[in-house]
Amino acid sequence: MTSITELRPDEVTKILEQQLAGTLTSKELEDTGIVLQVGDGIARIYGLTEVQSGELIEFEGGARGIVLNLEEDNVGAVVMGRTESIHEGDRVKRLYRVASIQVSEKMLGRVINPLGEPLDGKGPIEGPFYESPYERKAPGVIYRRPVNQPLQTGIKAIDAMIPIGRGQRELIIGDRSTGKTAVAIDTIINQRENYERGEPVICIYVACGQKASTIAQIVSTLEKYGAMPYTIVVSASAADPAPLIFLAPYAGAAIGEYFRDTGRHALIVYDDLSKQAAAYREVSLLLRRPPGREAYPGDIFYLHSRLLERAAKIIDDDTVAARMNNLPESFRPVVKGGGSLTALPIIETQAGDVAAYIPTNVISITDGQIYLEPNLFNAGVRPAINVGISVSRVGGAAQIKPMKRVAGRLKLELAQYRELEAFAKFGSDLDPATMRQIERGRRLVELLKQPQYQTMKVEHQVAVIFAGTRGLLDKLPVDKVRLFEQQYIQFLEAGHRPLLDKIRAGQLDEAMEAELERAAKQVLAGFGITA
Amino acid sequence: MSPRVIAGRYAQALFELSLRQKNTEQIAAEIHALLTLYKESRLLRNILESPIYTGPRKASWLRPLLEERLSPLLWNFILLLIRRGREYLLNETCEAFIAIYDAHKKRIRAYLRSAQPLPEAIKTSLADKLRTALGASEVLLTEKVEPSLIGGFILEVGTQVADLSVRGQLREIQKNLLSN
Numbered sequence: 001m002t003s004i005t006e007l008r009p010d011e012v013t014k015i016l017e018q019q020l021a022g023t024l025t026s027k028e029l030e031d032t033g034i035v036l037q038v039g040d041g042i043a044r045i046y047g048l049t050e051v052q053s054g055e056l057i058e059f060e061g062g063a064r065g066i067v068l069n070l071e072e073d074n075v076g077a078v079v080m081g082r083t084e085s086i087h088e089g090d091r092v093k094r095l096y097r098v099a100s101i102q103v104s105e106k107m108l109g110r111v112i113n114p115l116g117e118p119l120d121g122k123g124p125i126e127g128p129f130y131e132s133p134y135e136r137k138a139p140g141v142i143y144r145r146p147v148n149q150p151l152q153t154g155i156k157a158i159d160a161m162i163p164i165g166r167g168q169r170e171l172i173i174g175d176r177s178t179g180k181t182a183v184a185i186d187t188i189i190n191q192r193e194n195y196e197r198g199e200p201v202i203c204i205y206v207a208c209g210q211k212a213s214t215i216a217q218i219v220s221t222l223e224k225y226g227a228m229p230y231t232i233v234v235s236a237s238a239a240d241p242a243p244l245i246f247l248a249p250y251a252g253a254a255i256g257e258y259f260r261d262t263g264r265h266a267l268i269v270y271d272d273l274s275k276q277a278a279a280y281r282e283v284s285l286l287l288r289r290p291p292g293r294e295a296y297p298g299d300i301f302y303l304h305s306r307l308l309e310r311a312a313k314i315i316d317d318d319t320v321a322a323r324m325n326n327l328p329e330s331f332r333p334v335v336k337g338g339g340s341l342t343a344l345p346i347i348e349t350q351a352g353d354v355a356a357y358i359p360t361n362v363i364s365i366t367d368g369q370i371y372l373e374p375n376l377f378n379a380g381v382r383p384a385i386n387v388g389i390s391v392s393r394v395g396g397a398a399q400i401k402p403m404k405r406v407a408g409r410l411k412l413e414l415a416q417y418r419e420l421e422a423f424a425k426f427g428s429d430l431d432p433a434t435m436r437q438i439e440r441g442r443r444l445v446e447l448l449k450q451p452q453y454q455t456m457k458v459e460h461q462v463a464v465i466f467a468g469t470r471g472l473l474d475k476l477p478v479d480k481v482r483l484f485e486q487q488y489i490q491f492l493e494a495g496h497r498p499l500l501d502k503i504r505a506g507q508l509d510e511a512m513e514a515e516l517e518r519a520a521k522q523v524l525a526g527f528g529i530t531a
Numbered sequence: 532m533s534p535r536v537i538a539g540r541y542a543q544a545l546f547e548l549s550l551r552q553k554n555t556e557q558i559a560a561e562i563h564a565l566l567t568l569y570k571e572s573r574l575l576r577n578i579l580e581s582p583i584y585t586g587p588r589k590a591s592w593l594r595p596l597l598e599e600r601l602s603p604l605l606w607n608f609i610l611l612l613i614r615r616g617r618e619y620l621l622n623e624t625c626e627a628f629i630a631i632y633d634a635h636k637k638r639i640r641a642y643l644r645s646a647q648p649l650p651e652a653i654k655t656s657l658a659d660k661l662r663t664a665l666g667a668s669e670v671l672l673t674e675k676v677e678p679s680l681i682g683g684f685i686l687e688v689g690t691q692v693a694d695l696s697v698r699g700q701l702r703e704i705q706k707n708l709l710s711n
Contacts, residue, residue, distance in 0.1 A: 028693065029664075029686070029688060029691040029692065029693045030691065030692055030693065030694075031690060031691055032690055032691065032692045033690060034690075046690075047689075047690030048690065049689075049690055062706060072533065072536055073533050073535045073536060091692065
């Protein structure tokens with residue numbers, strides 16, 4: 001930074017002259033309006049006869065708004081930011097452009113508000129900026145390709161049974177404090193490996209109507225685990241006005257689209273969409289739009305569907321990608337194919353009621369859901385994923401081959417275990433086959449437990465799940481499973497690294513399986529188990 | 532429905548009827564007079580806008596005052612408003628009528644605010660420019676002196692505004708400097 005002493009007076013004049021050059025030119029008649037009413041983040045304006053829906057407007061005090069309602073004799077707009085500076089009778093100007101956010105690569109590692117302004121006190125965000133509209137139509141069919149690459153969450157239960165592909169939309173749903181955010185944060189932390197390898201998956205965490213303290217905690221967690229350099233946090237806390245909260249996911253999507261359309265991979269977490277729906281309901285009711293079920297407006301489904309449709313895997317062909325529909329002008333020089341935007345929306349249910357309005361809507365929009373249960377959580381099964389009703393409708397295509405091979409049996413065995421679990425209470429009255437099934441299930445459940453922030457590499461996951469589904473752990477006491485897992489991974493890392501590398505590259509044949517089995521048996525021998 | 536819309540409908544009906552009777556000019560003049568009266572007489576406003584008095588009573592009070600002085604069309608129109616319980620919208624209806632009449636005549640009303648009284652020559656040239664720019668046949672300029680503008684003027688045509696005042700430019704300069 002240059003100090004003030006280095007600044008010469010003639011320089012000051014020159015700079016100021018440059019900046020003011022545009023100000024003092026002749027003017028044409030502008031379309032303006034007059035504020036009739038302002039309050040609760042909503043302004044009603046008389047005039048602005050030519051304004052378009054979704055257009056940005058500017059109030060006399062400098063505050064900005066977005067036009068949402070065009071009525072017979074007035075215009076309804078939401079005010080972004082504070083309404084204190086706006087008075088009845090103020091002039092309102094059109095800005096002749098749709099509301100958009102200025103995206104920059106320098107946003108990585110920053111905490112911003114939905115308007116793109118930094119909140120972390122690390123100074124202004126530097127350019128070059130690319131203008132990305134909040135509302136943009138999702139890419140059409142010909143610009144997409146089916147999901148084919150995995151997005152590793154580093155969570156065994158998810159990567160094995162509910163795999164997520166890049167470009168997929170996977171809902172995380174569950175009651176309060178069941179670990180929804182933890183799943184998302186772990187997924188972000190697990191992308192560090194990609195970042196260090198130079199193929200980053202850019203993560204965008206959209207905090208929507210959460211406590212400011214929670215957001216601060218999440219940011220510090222991400223910093224602690226080295227995840228901030230490839231992460232952008234878009235924050236609209238509970239203290240922000242409703243329009244900002246409902247805009248936050250759109251701001252996140254607009255940022256994500258920049259990375260998606262420039263051929264990179266991005267992951268966006270909307271935490272959470274139920275609060276965004278509530279904020280949108282608030283705005284809609286204040287704009288006097290008619291309420292529907294649970295007082296949500298009629299377009300609440302569209303609110304979420306158009307947002308989640310923007311998550312996509314873009315076709316690899318650069319020339320086709322360059323012709324993408326609704327591509328913002330500023331993206332044109334940098335557009336590239338092959339990018340993706342993966343969305344992890346979060347929905348909070350009330351007392352496990354997944355049949356409520358917003359949960360059913362979002363379940364039907366997404367490509368699957370991860371259902372988290374308080375009962376499992378309290379029983380110590382963490383992550384508390386109910387594998388029975390959690391599904392991933394497209395991610396299977398993106399799973400690496402070895403994982404597909406070892407995890408196929410896992411889901412089946414766990415399903416059988418759940419059926420028999422009720423009988424487990426009768427203990428010894430069961431026949432040996434049933435007993436064996438129950439014992440196997442117990443060990444698999446134990447195997448899928450995973451502490452927070454301890455994500456796991458995919459090759460380790462394959463090795464561990466292989467040991468479980470092969471029945472190698474059947475004789476091991478349940479409380480020793482976690483210890484075995486640790487030692488087994490250490491053992492493989494120490495003596496079988498080439499094998500792990502091959503698994504990572506997508507190979508698994510019988511010889512390799514035999515090698516894994518031998519290694520497992522050697523570790524088991526340390527527990528006094530020989531078979 | 533909003534009062535503005537209702538008033539617009541009534542005014543449109545009155546205007547079309549006056550066109551057919553070919554006495555638009557006269558009706559417009561009477562409406563101007565009526566508006567002035569309405570704005571100046573609080574009693575008249577109170578009577579018309581009060582929900583306490585019934586329609587027939589309001590009509591009987593207005594009859595000696597207005598019947599002789601207005602053309603039959605306009606007097607009947609006021610009676611109609613009273614019968615339909617819309618007499619409280621008389622002011623808005625009159626304004627809507629004037630707007631329709633102006634549009635019909637391609638006449639534009641502009642509002643000029645300046646820091647100092649402007650010389651006649653500038654005003655006429657401004658009006659001329661506006662007339663050609665907006666394709667109007669006549670420009671009616673209302674002016675007001677507002678020293679707080681510091682210098683220059685603000686021209687308003689309906690909701691269209693051209694701010695060429697020093698105050699507006701200072702505000703813009705302030706905004707530009709703050710945003711960089």
